[in-house]
Amino acid sequence: MGWRLALRPYLLIVPALLLTCGILYPFGLGLYYTLFDFSASKPQPDMVRFENYATVFTQEAFWNSAWVTVLYAVGAAAVETVLGVAVALLLHRSSLVGRILEKILILPLMIAPVIAAIMWKLMLQPSVGVVNHLLKPFGLGGVQWTDTPTGALLSSIAVDVWVYTPFVAILALAGLRSLPTSPFEAAAVDGAGWWYTFRRLTLPMLWPYVLVAVIFRFMDSLKVFDIIYALTEGGPGDSTVVLQIRAYLEAIRFQRYSFGISYTIVLWAVVYLAAMVLVRHLGRIQRRAAEVVK
Amino acid sequence: MRVRKRLSGLLADAALILYFVFALFPIAWMVILSLKPTNQLFSTYFSFSPTLDGYRAVLGGSEGVPFVRFFVNSLVVSVGAVALSLAVGLPAAYASARWRFKGSDNLMFTLLSFRFAPELTVIIPLFVLYQKLGLFDTYVGMVWVLQLVTLPLIVWIMRSYFADLTPELEQAALLDGYSRKQAFFKVALPLVRPGIAAVSLLAFIFAWNNFVFPLILTSNEAQTVTVGALSFLGGDRPKYNLTAAAALVSVVPPLLLALTIQRYLVRGLSFGAVKS
């Protein structure tokens, strides 16, 4: 009778395991396809082993995409972090204004990134958009936001920032609220100024929470697709073709399936690597922060 | 000293309001744009005579875009995905919280790693596979692939909710004479009900907001509202006011749900983050 009891937890996870295997199968299949030259024009592909990957790494388009992706991820994560922490600090002061606004902090995050990109696309549109109209008195109207390479990249980052800053802010706010009050009270009694308190106390203690948010945002932005697709479709030219857009173009537009998947595998490796590096970094920062508090 | 504090307080409030203007302005602008009649689209910015024609056009299927069908598709597919994830994920979360065994750790790790893989890695093979299996452009195909988004979320969060329950309550039920299955349904499940509600709504929002899966794996029948919103932008005469109306309509369910579960969102957002 005992063996039946031991079996029970396994029975409970069997459906989840089956589902997970069902999802893992296409992953494995994709990996398998990259070893061939499978495309719509070649439904009976030959095995080409690692040729696809070699082509990826020697293509200028790849390095261009990689560069754009990194720029995008770093830019978006950096701005979101600074802005998110700032908003969290402002909300933490708990004024009447803050408490009302906190209730609607989450809204941009709940809007589908693709819809947000559409919204911004309409706002930045030269003929109908409102942004240029509002900037005219400042002499900045007339900028073609999505028609220049720099402008397109900046606009995309702006959409990412708009959607995901609340993510950082909410995590940072939760972190701020969970910090112990006694170090701050001691500092106030000692007459420490705001900047000093922030640099020596708040920031080190808050850093672990913020870094978690940053890591997640950085890794998600490396995989960006929705925003770029809706806003610029990779244009103008190739200036905003991030890695996952490139994969889409190769696989779905040009129907070179194997080649497209190879791009995604490389991207996956990049994200995984970034995770490893950043998590190790996180461990070090957390240990340093713990020492500071002591 | 007091004056300085008052001043810095006002500045802080002003900065906060500035951020929220930035955050809410696009939505406000969409409302304005969606109410603009087509003939006034390019002539004025803020002064216009508002009309509901845009919404009537979108919901009435103008331009040959069956927007209402897209909306229903989003609903069906999101609810279906969450339902399947609950049915499969709740037992797994419970088992993983109550018993420690090798399979559960591996399962957790695999589910977490789903979050880090690029979606296209799985979509491109599925694009090929679905056409062979006849799942392309179907509800079943979409519900299945959305598990990639909803299942990890539900399992991770419900696991922590179940782990928070002291096992003694279920033990008391066992000694009262209930079987383990009955103890789960009568004691454990009711106590995590708020957690289930919150995580279901959050998972629904993520499923609803998904773009890349329906973009590639659906065409006319099962297309969702996130893809459909782009339909009015094509061609030489993009209909900006219709696009704005479509965008707003598609954003209503997630926003309403978000306002409902606002309090529980911190736990959902940090899922996996702090633990890993």
Place this chain on the structure above:
Amino acid sequence: MSVALRGVRKAYGRNVALDGLELEVREGEFFCLLGPSGAGKTTTLKTVAGLERPDAGTVEIDGRDMSGVEPYDRGVAMCFESYALYPHRSAYDNLASPLRSPRHRLPAAEARERVGAIAELLGISALLDRPVGALSNGQRQRVALGRVLVRPASAFLLDEPLSHLDAKLRQQMRAELKAIGAARRTTTLYVTHDAVEALALGDRIGVIRDGRIVQTGTREEIWYRPHDTEVARAFGRPRINLLPGTVAPGGVFRTADGQVEVPLPAPVRENTEVLIGVRPRDLALDGRGHELTGTVYVTEVLGRAVEVTVRLGESHVSLVAPRAAAAGLRPDDPVRLTLRPENLLLFEADRPERPGRRIGKSAR
């Protein structure tokens, strides 16, 4: 129905909770298991209930091996230290829960009668409709106890049910428990860390330490024939007096400084390191017996009696005397004590790995 644990071993990772536990509770007996926190008391109860499976050894209920028998088939009822009441239900639902389970499946009318009777017995009839969260600590404890009493059980397992109550309530509940125990005659295994409670309630008492049973016995056996110094120290307030010394030639106990000399009632090998134990109530300021002289160190009034601490050379002993006898005693007053050698307990010296065992004939 009798309950027995034979050679039960249970470990959680590297932490060994039960280490070859041997325990027998006879049918109808009210057995108190006494031990400090971490001794393995709760684990013992959960193993009997079937909520934990032993790594080795067997659990028997009424002589039948319970390996592989699920908790809901064992017919035991347990009152958890944390009460474990269903928070989303009313007091009535908590009490009725066992009666509604598939094991008992009582029709609603009969269940209502039973619950009413138990609620009456425990004085919580007025609280039945209240949600559990609206009850005070003491009321919740009574609902937890009621949930145990409401159904027929082969054994009751009570895990420190009174430990979270305030002193007055605890005394009241102790008396009620004793009354219920006397009336019900259900085999009961009662776990506590309070020696006074164990002595008051138990037909037999077991002392548990580090996952093993040190001694089981009746009140008298535990009191007059403790297994070792730790068991002797656990019972009795003020604590038993333990004096280290050696056995001098002639069967006389002598402390290191030679100030205390007591003839030993039974022959013991000479030159062994020993401890003698004297309970405070076995020392008197008057009366007959072996005399010891010393000076008063301090006195403390305990109501109608007084605790007097006396300096005997380098050692201190406490005794409890009636107030009249101790009246007028001031610190540094010379004082004369008498003790009867037959009340002496003799122990081996305490060792670092275990306390000193009692020397003398014992029935375990």
